[in-house]
Amino acid sequence: MLEINTYAATSATGDLVPTRITRRDVGPHDVLIDIKFSGICHSDIHTVRGEWGDQQYPLVPGHEIAGIVTEVGSDVSRYTVGDRVGVGCMVNSCRECVNCLAGEEQYCLAGNIGTYGAKDVDGTITQGGYATHVVVNEDFIVRIPEGLELDVAAPLLCAGVTTYSPLNHWNAGPGKKVAVIGLGGLGHMAVKIAHAMGAEVTVLSRSLKKQEDGLKLGADHYFATENPETFEALAGSFNLIINTVSASIDISAFLQLLSLDGALVNVGAPAEPLPVNAFALITGRRSFAGSMIGGIRETQEMLDFCAEHKIGAEIEVISAEDINKAYERVLASDVHYRFVIDTSTLV
Numbered sequence: 001m002l003e004i005n006t007y008a009a010t011s012a013t014g015d016l017v018p019t020r021i022t023r024r025d026v027g028p029h030d031v032l033i034d035i036k037f038s039g040i041c042h043s044d045i046h047t048v049r050g051e052w053g054d055q056q057y058p059l060v061p062g063h064e065i066a067g068i069v070t071e072v073g074s075d076v077s078r079y080t081v082g083d084r085v086g087v088g089c090m091v092n093s094c095r096e097c098v099n100c101l102a103g104e105e106q107y108c109l110a111g112n113i114g115t116y117g118a119k120d121v122d123g124t125i126t127q128g129g130y131a132t133h134v135v136v137n138e139d140f141i142v143r144i145p146e147g148l149e150l151d152v153a154a155p156l157l158c159a160g161v162t163t164y165s166p167l168n169h170w171n172a173g174p175g176k177k178v179a180v181i182g183l184g185g186l187g188h189m190a191v192k193i194a195h196a197m198g199a200e201v202t203v204l205s206r207s208l209k210k211q212e213d214g215l216k217l218g219a220d221h222y223f224a225t226e227n228p229e230t231f232e233a234l235a236g237s238f239n240l241i242i243n244t245v246s247a248s249i250d251i252s253a254f255l256q257l258l259s260l261d262g263a264l265v266n267v268g269a270p271a272e273p274l275p276v277n278a279f280a281l282i283t284g285r286r287s288f289a290g291s292m293i294g295g296i297r298e299t300q301e302m303l304d305f306c307a308e309h310k311i312g313a314e315i316e317v318i319s320a321e322d323i324n325k326a327y328e329r330v331l332a333s334d335v336h337y338r339f340v341i342d343t344s345t346l347v
């Protein structure tokens with residue numbers, strides 16, 4: 001077993017601290033990855049603080065992993081030492097259910113095995129990417145194409161695919177009007193990707209504070225939702241709305257902004273149920289839907305798309321010792337637009 005450096009939570013309430021953990025030996029189908037960069041996702045904070053269920057500690061979060069292959073198991077066929085690779089939100093699934101067989105492992109009927117805080121096939125608890133190394137089965141690894149730097153690629157593994165998947169599924173593209181609610185880690189990727197797909201993109205943000213950023217990222221229009229006139233001006237406008245906000249918002253008001261057959265897709269996960277007025281749905285044959293990350297095949301497709309269109313995340317690279325400070329800034333929405341840990345600082 002390989003003993004490595006990480007930053008881990010030791011309780012639901014304390015700071016993350018330097019912690020040594022072990023990784024399993026590289027099995028026949030495993031790949032050992034030397035992690036170079038690891039993004040900080042809002043989910044990391046919810047999870048380590050026990051807000052999405054009790055955890056076992058120490059817990060190493062991180063599911064936006066980019067690095068280099070340093071060892072491969074005897075039966076690994078698709079990767080070799082030196083390959084640039086990524087790992088996202090899951091590291092295994094049952095591989096047998098109808099959803100796994102369809103390549104939608106994120107919706108595995110047995111539950112996909114999360115990159116951290118989940119029970120692995122060997123009964124141990126998975127540990128994530130705020131670490132120098134990780135061992136992952138080759139079927140849950142993706143290739144980071146040349147031309148995409150590892151630091152800006154890391155957040156694509158969660159924030160990128162979480163927004164790419166619904167944009168892809170609901171056919172964002174030329175002639176389609178797409179709105180993005182919220183311009184944070186997820187929202188800024190939704191804007192970049194929808195723009196690259198050829199859609200006309202509108203940001204719906206609480207205020208106009210980030211308007212300049214939004215337009216620079218590729219939005220065609222920018223509206224403040226704190227202004228009630230926005231909802232009158234944009235009524236019936238959009239084919240697709242991606243809601244990246246995990247706070248509770250007035251879904252029925254936003255549904256009225258959809259055109260006939262439009263869909264509002266939640267990718268944020270508010271803790272409280274969201275009430276929906278059925279009239280807002282039936283008066284325009286509208287849908288209220290949800291979407292969670294993407295399958296491995298689609299994650300690779302997203303990375304290839306981003307490389308082709310020269311899209312990376314907007315990032316702020318930090319040292320491991322600044323992780324706790326970064327968490328506070330994420331909670332205060334003070335991040336432009338993703339923190340990425342330089343894992344060479346995990347000493």
Ligand SMILES: [Zn+2]
Nearest residue numbers: 041043158159
């Ligand atoms: Zn995430």
Ligand SMILES: [Zn+2]
Nearest residue numbers: 094097100108
């Ligand atoms: Zn399955």
